[in-house]
Every structure is written in C-alpha cells, then in structure tokens.
Amino acid sequence: MEEKKEEAGASSYRYWVREATADAAPPPLPRKLNPHDIAHSDSSNPPALGSLWNRAGTWEEKSLTKWATDRLKELLVSVGSLEFSSGTAEIKDVSRCVGDAFLITVRNKKRVGYTYEISLKFEGDWTFEDNKKKVKGRLDIPEFSFGELDDLQLDVSPIEDSELLQQQKQRICLDLKQFLEPIRMKLCLFERELKDR
Template sequence: MENGAAVLEEKEAAAAAASSYRYWVREKGEDAAPLPVPKKLASHDLDNSTTTHLGSVWNRAGTWEEKNLNKWASERIKELITSVGSLEFSGGRAEITEVSKCVGDAFLVIVRNKKRVGYTYELSLSVKGEWLIGEEKKKVKGYLDIPEFSVGELNDLQFEVRLKEEKDLPRQDKLKVSQDLKLFLHPVREKLLQFEQELKDR
C-alpha cells in the first residue's frame, strides 16, 4: 500500500513539474551576447527591389517620417517676397524693403509612403514709398501685416496696413495710401503660391 502511495506521489509531482512555467535568469558576470550597436544604413545595405519609396533609406516601408523645414521655408519666404519690387500708383510708388516678421513652421510628413507638406506662418512686411500729398511729395513708411495663413488658404490672404507717419497725414490721404498699399496683395500672394509649390516639390 505504501509503494502504491509513493508511486502516486511521484506521478503527481511529475505532472506538476511538466505543467509549471520555468524560466532562467542569467546572473551578472555570466557571458552574455553584446548589445547591438546602431549603424547608419546605406542604399546598398538594402535589397534593391523595384518598388519606389519616399523618405529616408531607413524608412523603407514609408510608415511615418517628419522633417522640419523651418529654416528653408523662412529663408525662402523672405527671398521671394523681397523680390516683389516696387509698385507705381496714381499718386506715388512704394516697395517692400524687408520681411520684418516671419514666424511659423513648415514640415514634410511621409505617411504610408505618401508625402504631405504643411506650414503655418505669420508675416509683417516693411514698406516705404513716396506719395504726392497736397502740393508736395511725402515719404511714407509702414507695415503690411499678414495674419496666420497655411496650406490652401492663400486665396483668402488679407493685409492689415499700418502707417508710421499716420498722424502727419490728412485722413483722406491716409486712406488713399492704405488703399494703394493693398495693391501689394496680388504680387505677394503669387510669391507665396510659388513658395507653397516649391514646398510640395521638395
């Protein structure tokens, strides 16, 4: 009877051992495989399949990749807008001298092997010109403020005109100068459309 009980205990112990979960933890000091070292991939490291992909070499699947294009975008916007040149009006002429404020972000995102670009900017353009006010020509300086705009919003672009010598101008002349300066809207919009297209082509 005792032999039968001993055999039964052995079977139960064997069944318990077979069903239990075991794992081994390597102690410190034991030989372990070294951690992998990151390595920059080149195109020859990858299989040369015929499928085209966008973005970096490491992002072969084109899953998600974002590039910051702020530096390029800000410089390009300034370059394009200052190339507008001067405009002639019935009572004078003016030019954009610089982009005094250029605040925003531009980026390129690759999602599922598709490229998308985006930007949001806010600008202030310094202008100077000369108008016939009454019997004499007067130099006028001011700003064209463009509130926040982004991809696909250039058709709704608007200016706010701020004149430096506002109090020196009669009200009627001030309105005339402001209306003239708003004629910069079309050439500036054209330059920003060019910027948007260049951004998409990157």
C-alpha cells in the same frame, strides 16, 4: 533518475534572462545605412519615400522651417515696387517671419505643410495736391497656412505721420492693398517649391 533531473534542469530554453551570461548574444548595435546596403537588400519592394531606414513608409516628419523662413524672406523682398495713381511704394524688408514648415511621410505618401505670420516694411512716395510725401510703414500678413492662399489678408499698420490728413492715410492704405496679389503670387511659388522638396 538523477540523470533525468540534470537533463531537465539544463534546458537551453529560458523565458526571461535577467543577467548577461557568457552564452547570451550581445545586443545589436545601430549602424548607419548606406546606399550599398540598400542596393543589396530586398529589391522587390519599390523605393520608399523619406529616410533609408523607413522602408515601410510609416510616419516620418522632417522640419523644413529654416529653409522655408529663408525662402519666404527672399521671395517677399523680391516683390519690388508698385506704382499707384498718386505715388509708388516698395517692400524694403521682412521685419518679422514667424512660423514653421514640415514634410511628413505617412503610408509612403509625401505631405507638406506650413503656418506663418509675416510683417513687411515698406517705403513710398505719394503726391497730394503737388505736395510730395515720403511714407514708411508696415504691412502685416496674419496667420496663413498651406492651401489657404485664396483667403490671404493684408493689413496696413497705422501710418504715423501727423502731417497727413485722415483722407490721405485712407488713400495710402487702399493703394498698399494692391500688394496683396503680387504677394499671393510669391507665396504660391513658395508652396510649389515646398512640394518639390
């Protein structure tokens, strides 16, 4: 009878182990996967989008903000200059570019998105009644996001120049609104590049 008690007490099955014992397995250590590990794994599954560790294609989010901010600045400065009936203007600099961009992999499908606000500095020359005026100012593009470029708005900041008449300021603002279409084209290019990342 004593032997049966010893056999029952020496069972190898445990529901909960509170202390590490000599016969307990060590916890697994994480290690970085390399292409060789992936090539020798189960090749019956199609390759997953995203990281190597995410073979099931579950939720994965990656920030593209640094790349997107740099690319937006580069594209918008390259808009160049426009000629109007009474003058010319050129985008000189991107003074403000605030927002974020991201790539999400969910259910093995890739989705991209972004939200930004931008301010652009411009300089231009306008001629009113044989008087040439140098004008500087700012163009603001309020919040815009992926897939909504048809609703893009361009606001001209008030032009601070006491010599300009109100009628001349209105004319300059109307001229500057013509930058909307070239800016929209650059942002469409940005969206295409973002999708390809």
